[in-house]
Amino acid sequence: MSILSRPEFHNEEAAYAYVEARVWANGRVCPHCGEADRTSKMGGKSTRIGTYKCYGCRKPFTVKIGTIFEASHVPMNLWLQAIYLMCASKKGISSNQLHRTLGVTLKTAWFMSHRIREAMRDDTLGAFGAGGGTVEVDETFIGREPGKPVRRGVGHKMKVLTLVDRATGRAKSMVVDDLKIATLLPILKANIAAEATVYTDEAMQYDNLGKHFAVHDSVNHGAEEYVRGAVTTNTVEGYFSIFKRGMKGVYQHCGKKHLHRYAAEFAFRYSNRVALDISDVMRADIALQSIVGKRLTYAQ
């Protein structure tokens, strides 16, 4: 059976049941007051799908409250279609494509995809290289920094810093304003364990990383050295090649205001990729489990 034939993609009631089973995996909780025991499903023809009554605070609630779905009128089964498509497309899927595939307006597709990127944002990865593992660190340049004239070189481009933990296969990717060590070091120290081995290229800003991490070594790309024993940044460069193909081929235009969301999207798919035995369906479920507390309002 095609994955796209599943009932949760076509039937709103099935879609609610699917989301509830994941968001309330440890039991249904009233999002208003935290009541866990005294809640019940509301019936009746005029009751909206998925509405429960809380006997603690006496308010009705649905699984959408406090999640990226809150205040959205898009049917839940279309939300699940959008999450699946974004999670299953290695280089991403444009708002235009979602608009045409789902039959929602372009504006709605745009907001849906940004909310789904919020769900993909993972702030709880823990330290990379914990237990003495190896972390590759590198940066890439993309688009144009607002207000900077286009010149030769990469100074006018936006900068994305990415870390890959070789043991877990996970990536963390973030937008940085510049590549000075004063900017990068706090980020690296917050995300990489002190006992880690860190590999970078020969860029000057990484010169003194050995003072902060157990081991730091680099390959000299300027001298065409890409691998020296275990020392290489080829893994993180492989990550960047997917990121850049997606950003150029699928998303085409992205301002700095939103770049961090795209960075989170690519890192999410990479950290939950097929090579780590995570299927498209599992990846979509992982995103779905992260919808709580990620509400994105239209003003943001």
Ligand SMILES: [Zn+2]
């Ligand atoms: Zn309540």
